[in-house]
Amino acid sequence: MAVRRGAVRSVVVAGLLALGAVAPGSAQAVGSGWAGPEADVAYHGRVALAGTQLRVWLVPENDGPAALPNATLRVRLSGDLADRQRLAEGCARAGLREVVCETGPLPLHGRGRHVGLVLEMRERAPEVLVRVDTWWNGGATDRNRANNEHVVLALDTGDTYAF
Template sequence: MRGIVKSVLGVVLAASAVMGAGAGTSAGAVGPEVGPEAEAGVEVGGEVGVEADLAHHGHVSLWDGRVGVWLVSENHGPSDLSQATVRLAFSEPMAGGQELPTACLWSSDRVVSCRTGELRAAAGVGELALDLRTAGLPDELTVEITTAWRDGAAADRNPGNDRHRVLVLATGDPYVF
């Protein structure tokens, strides 16, 4: 069930990126791409697909019912990605009515999903900054950062650097991941 939700979310985010940009790309195709980039591909389940190693790093702070997230997404290659989706899941609900950057959307009161934009191999960097209000005044919360979708990438041989779970205390200090 979780895999289906991730796939649907990736398609929705990709479609919104295409509609927002007014361009017609292969955003609806979430399966492995086959083409010139397949030379840098790997075999996964009998199919050749593009390999991209996404990594997310940054820090999270919590103070007075506010959560600050600064996130950098990188592609260590070997193939370029036209889009990816990063998911931030909070253990505490966020206050309603908050606007997010145009690349992001609320998946629930505890989950924000954001497009990274194009991430070129070994050079692609996407930055994201969020300033959110929690529904209450928690003493701590946990943030899970994961890649929810990679456009056309069938493999990531180092998935550990794009999945983090961070315990954040309400001290205002940055907790690095």
């Protein structure tokens, strides 16, 4: 599995942040209450399930007020992924049911890179619940989480469901 160093770096930094560590080069002082820049990250896309294959296409966007150099989005599934996956560049598996992908730079009022995933499920299921959210956003404050946390039910019909 080929994974870009940036995706792995984002995953590692996100893990450190989850544990309460300060990101390298951050101006945040422990206990200072500094929340970093403010950005409004959003995801728009679609999912389709056919047999054991789940397709996820999405575009990360940033409505500001600050640009972000990078963020990491997470796709969580209600079923287990197959052992072998061919993931898009900048994406990495983060568990039995999770994949994380870096967005690339998110300019103010702009879009990040398009992310396309073709995921193989371990077993065929009549439906898969797909959750998309931000795993790491560079320490930015996002006051509107409603547009970057999505839950989509994909039925095994091959139909496309938009979010």
